[in-house]
Amino acid sequence: MSRRALGALVAGALFGVGLVVSGMTDPRNVIGFLDFSSRWNPRLVGVMAGAVGVHAALLALLARAGGGRGARLLPPRNDRIDRSLIVGSAIFGVGWGLSGYCPGPAIASLGFGARSAFAFVAAMIVGMLASALVPRRHSGCEAP
Amino acid sequence: MWNGLLGGVLIGLAATIYLLATGRVAGVSGILAGAIGERAARGERIAFLAGLVAAGLIAAVTGSPAAATPYPTPVLIVAGVLVGFGTRLGGGCTSGHGVCGVARLSRASLVATATFIATGAATVAIANHFFFAAGTP
Numbered sequence: 167m168s169r170r171a172l173g174a175l176v177a178g179a180l181f182g183v184g185l186v187v188s189g190m191t192d193p194r195n196v197i198g199f200l201d202f203s204s205r206w207n208p209r210l211v212g213v214m215a216g217a218v219g220v221h222a223a224l225l226a227l228l229a230r231a232g233g234g235r236g237a238r239l240l241p242p243r244n245d246r247i248d249r250s251l252i253v254g255s256a257i258f259g260v261g262w263g264l265s266g267y268c269p270g271p272a273i274a275s276l277g278f279g280a281r282s283a284f285a286f287v288a289a290m291i292v293g294m295l296a297s298a299l300v301p302r303r304h305s306g307c308e309a310p
Numbered sequence: 311m312w313n314g315l316l317g318g319v320l321i322g323l324a325a326t327i328y329l330l331a332t333g334r335v336a337g338v339s340g341i342l343a344g345a346i347g348e349r350a351a352r353g354e355r356i357a358f359l360a361g362l363v364a365a366g367l368i369a370a371v372t373g374s375p376a377a378a379t380p381y382p383t384p385v386l387i388v389a390g391v392l393v394g395f396g397t398r399l400g401g402g403c404t405s406g407h408g409v410c411g412v413a414r415l416s417r418a419s420l421v422a423t424a425t426f427i428a429t430g431a432a433t434v435a436i437a438n439h440f441f442f443a444a445g446t447p
Binding site for chain 2: 167168169170171172173174175176177178179180181182183184185186187188189190191193194197200201202203209210211212213214215216217218219220221222224225228239240241243244245246247250251252253254255256257258259260261262263264265266267268269270272273274275276277278279280281282283285286287288289290291292293294295296297298300302
């Protein structure tokens, strides 16, 4: 196994442990966050704050590494706000609210052997393949 | 709340390790789509996905209860298609836009994140009203 693949494997496992520890593999915690009624569940706010805070801090350290050369490690960023960004994110949100699953937790839940996760992930792959039929956004990270 | 924060810290660390190892942003929808549709870098994308599944497996083996989904399978299938289609059209999901993009203060990612939280909340409100009026799902 290459070093890149090994790094990716470790990252995936750590990411998954983070999702399990934070309760994000339980769709009820996600639905509870999206439910802005009296039973609002703020757990997802803590997850996002921890993840964004740590990632931003490490990126800032990285950018300064080697007298600023570290910034070159960062992939290009696509900052364009266009219709596909808005429409795509809106459609994603509807599916997220209908299930309590987004891609990361759904894939990690395959390890639990949850049947619902298998159905969801199979459908998600169909949706991804279908998206090739329309012009779509290229994110900075997944270069075209 | 503290479990949430701790899990978030691990996710932020993992996203940074993925970036350092591969030079790409740790967006799970993009990694899955790339593993399916692209030949380049397929191995490392599959490795990341395998790590994610392994984490779930470890949790199951060590006795974490499997999370129960309150939804019937047909609803999950519709939701899955919407999530797959929407994340590709919009160029990211909760991890790529919500964590990595927001951490880089990308305007597009901030807009995307606000949009999917808004439509997600609207969907839950409507679903609670019409489908789950009898109780909390």
